Amino acid sequence: xxxxxxxxxxxxxxxxxxxxxxxxxxxxxxxxxxxxxxxxxxxxxxxxxxxxxxxxxxxxxxxxxxxxxxxxxxxxxxxxxxxxxxxxxxxxxxxxxxxxxxxxxxxxxxxxxxxxxxxxxxxxxxxxxxxxxxxxxxxxxxxxxxxxxxxxxxxxxxxxxxxxxxxxxxxxxxxxxxxxxxxxxxxx
Amino acid sequence: xxxxxxxxxxxxxxxxxxxxxxxxxxxxxxxxxxxxxxxxxxxxxxxxxxxxxxxxxxxxxxxxxxxxxxxxxxxxxxxxxxxxxxxxxxxxxxxxxxxxxxxxxxxxxxxxxxxxxxxxxxxxxxxxxxxxxxxxxxxxxxxxxxxxxxxxxxxxxxxxxxxxxxxxxxxxxxxxxxxxxxxxxxxx
DNA sequence: CTTGCCTATGCAACCAGTTGCATAGAACCA
DNA sequence: TGGTTCTATGCAACTGGTTGCATAGGCAAG
Numbered sequence: 001x002x003x004x005x006x007x008x009x010x011x012x013x014x015x016x017x018x019x020x021x022x023x024x025x026x027x028x029x030x031x032x033x034x035x036x037x038x039x040x041x042x043x044x045x046x047x048x049x050x051x052x053x054x055x056x057x058x059x060x061x062x063x064x065x066x067x068x069x070x071x072x073x074x075x076x077x078x079x080x081x082x083x084x085x086x087x088x089x090x091x092x093x094x095x096x097x098x099x100x101x102x103x104x105x106x107x108x109x110x111x112x113x114x115x116x117x118x119x120x121x122x123x124x125x126x127x128x129x130x131x132x133x134x135x136x137x138x139x140x141x142x143x144x145x146x147x148x149x150x151x152x153x154x155x156x157x158x159x160x161x162x163x164x165x166x167x168x169x170x171x172x173x174x175x176x177x178x179x180x181x182x183x184x185x186x187x188x
Numbered sequence: 189x190x191x192x193x194x195x196x197x198x199x200x201x202x203x204x205x206x207x208x209x210x211x212x213x214x215x216x217x218x219x220x221x222x223x224x225x226x227x228x229x230x231x232x233x234x235x236x237x238x239x240x241x242x243x244x245x246x247x248x249x250x251x252x253x254x255x256x257x258x259x260x261x262x263x264x265x266x267x268x269x270x271x272x273x274x275x276x277x278x279x280x281x282x283x284x285x286x287x288x289x290x291x292x293x294x295x296x297x298x299x300x301x302x303x304x305x306x307x308x309x310x311x312x313x314x315x316x317x318x319x320x321x322x323x324x325x326x327x328x329x330x331x332x333x334x335x336x337x338x339x340x341x342x343x344x345x346x347x348x349x350x351x352x353x354x355x356x357x358x359x360x361x362x363x364x365x366x367x368x369x370x371x372x373x374x375x376x
Numbered sequence: 377c378t379t380g381c382c383t384a385t386g387c388a389a390c391c392a393g394t395t396g397c398a399t400a401g402a403a404c405c406a
Numbered sequence: 407t408g409g410t411t412c413t414a415t416g417c418a419a420c421t422g423g424t425t426g427c428a429t430a431g432g433c434a435a436g
Contacts, residue, residue, distance in 0.1 A: 001422075002283045009290045019384050032285035039423060041386060062432060064384045076293070083294045086302060087283050089309040092351065095190045095275050097220035097344045102197040104337035105264070106271045114274060121277040148369045149292035155365040156285045159358045163280065166354040170347045177343040181336045189392075207414050227393060229416065250402060252414045 002087075003043055004052075006033045008071055008079040011053070013149070015070035018044050028153070031129065031160040044069055052078055100174060109182035112175065119171045126164035133157055190275075191231055192240075194221045196259055196267040199241070201337070203258035206232050216341070219317065219348035232257055240266055288362060297370035300363065307359045314352035321345055 010021060010029055021044075022037040024030075047053045052075035056068045071079075096118060103111045136142060137154045146154065198209060198217055209232075210225040212218075235241045240263035244256045259267075284306060291299045324330060325342045334342070 002281070002286050003422080005283075005290065006286045009286060009293070012293050013289075017384075018386095030279070032280055032282040034279040034281065036424070037384090038386080038425085041384095043422095045386090060383090063382085064431065066384060079290055080294050083287055083290055084298060086305065087287070089306045090282055090284070091218070091222040092220055092348075093190070093222065094220040094278055094347075095193075096278070097347060098190050098194045098197060099271055099275070100340055100344055101201075101337075102193065102267055102271055104340050105197070105200050106268050108336060108340070110272060117274065118277045148296060148372075149289075151365055151369055152289055152292050152296070155362050156288055158361060159282075159285060162354050162358050166350050170350050173346060174343050177339055181339055184336075191392080205414075206416095224394070225414090226395085226416080229414095231392095233416095248413090251412085252401065254414060 002033065003035055003039065004047060005079055005082050006035075007040070007043060007047065008052070008075050011069055011071045012076070012079070015068055017058075017066040017068055019066065021069075028132070028157075032156060047075070050074075103178070108178050112178050112182075115171055115174050115178065119168060119175070122164050122167045122171065126161065126168065129157060129161045129164060133161065190221065191223055191227065192235060193267055193270050194223075195228070195231060195235065196240070196263050199257055199259045200264070200267070203256055205246075205254040205256055207254065209257075216320070216345075219345060235263070238262075291366070296366050300366050300370075303359055303362050303366065307356060307363070310352050310355045310359065314349065314356065317345060317349045317352060321349065 006025075006029055007021060010016075010024055016024070018037065018041045021040050022035070025033065025035045025040065044053065048055055048069070052072060053069045054072045056070070057065060058068045059065045096115070099111060099114070133154070137146070137150070137157070143150060194213075194217060195209060198204075198212055204212070206225065206229045209228050210223070213221065213223045213228065232241065236243055236257070240260060241257045242260045244258070245253060246256045247253045284303070287299060287302070321342070325334070325338070325345070331338060
């Protein structure tokens with residue numbers, strides 16, 4: 001149940017509302033964890049009633065009031081405990097790979113467009129990550145001597161960049177393979 | 189719901205029982221999709237009652253009888269339909285990355301062992317994939333002119349290999365970063 | 377002045393996946 | 407004889423996550 005812990009980390013980096021968290025999960029946190037706003041609101045509520053978080057009603061002008069959450073001492077403890085527990089190394093669930101193997105029983109050429117679409121999405125993500133890296137870590141506005149938190153954020157971002165580069169290279173390989181097969185076994 | 193489709197692909201490649209499928213999901217299919225036997229049995233039952241699969245009771249000697257499943261024509265159609273639908277590009281959920289960012293609020297040095305453990309697991313997986321690739325695709329027993337199905341299996345396996353290599357390189361980066369931080373901010 | 381988007385929160389129903397447990401015959405080892 | 411492992415299947419309860427829908431004020435564009 002790492003969503004809880006991802007929320008703790010995010011709120012320690014910067015307190016905020018459910019809505020703000022949802023947007024962070026579309027950005028920096030989203031590099032390695034995704035969540036919808038419904039999921040976030042539900043978990044926030046549970047965490048607050050468990051005493052892991054504090055809430056503060058913040059009236060705002062020109063927009064609805066928000067509830068700003070921050071990490072309470074028991075939340076810090078819970079995170080610390082989790083950090084010292086071993087976790088299972090990830091196992092992947094890659095729908096596209098299922099499709100690729102399935103293409104053997106259908107028309108491999110029909111998959112080319114789909115793979116190209118994924119290629120575009122991953123290229124966009126890579127560009128987005130690289131822009132973020134330049135803005136926060138490698139460009140002229142980057143901190144001269146980053147602290148531990150910034151170093152760790154950067155190494156996680158480098159992981160996202162490496163993942164996208166690897167995926168793009170693999171999708172090139174997939175496309176070449178699909179085209180070779182379609183060439184050898186043309187369908188009219 | 190790609191488990192259903194992963195099962196269809198696997199049964200098209202080779203009919204088998206729930207137990208056999210579970211073992212395939214620990215091996216080749218497991219490169220890109222995981223599932224427990226409970227999950228598999230439940231889905232098989234549903235797919236059979238939906239008419240996607242045929243069952244055949246196979247009495248065996250020296251071991252319990254098994255139910256051998258194979259893909260029925262409606263199952264083939266369902267797979268084909270899914271192959272022509274676009275799917276969402278994956279988004280990752282990487283617990284370890286949450287931990288790494290969380291380490292900024294705890295002791296970064298304490299994470300070194302955990303990361304080393306993951307490093308070992310991924311190195312083992314890589315070795316396992318490479319052995320499989322040598323056995324089935326690049327070694328002396330490999331098919332001289334592979335058919336489309338074998339080409340596609342190979343490109344998926346290459347994806348698994350690329351993923352593990354990328355992950356191992358990133359974990360090296362993470363370890364170097366953690367050690368640098370621990371050196372700058374030692375705890376006694 | 378209406379349509380659509382942005383901020384902000386939430387419920388209800390559903391689906392997918394995990395965990396724990398149970399059964400049962402045969403093989404193998406000490 | 408008793409413990410463990412392997413084949414083989416399954417139920418029940420739970421947790422995590424998705425989808426669809428609802429509300430509600432303010433803002434900007436056409």
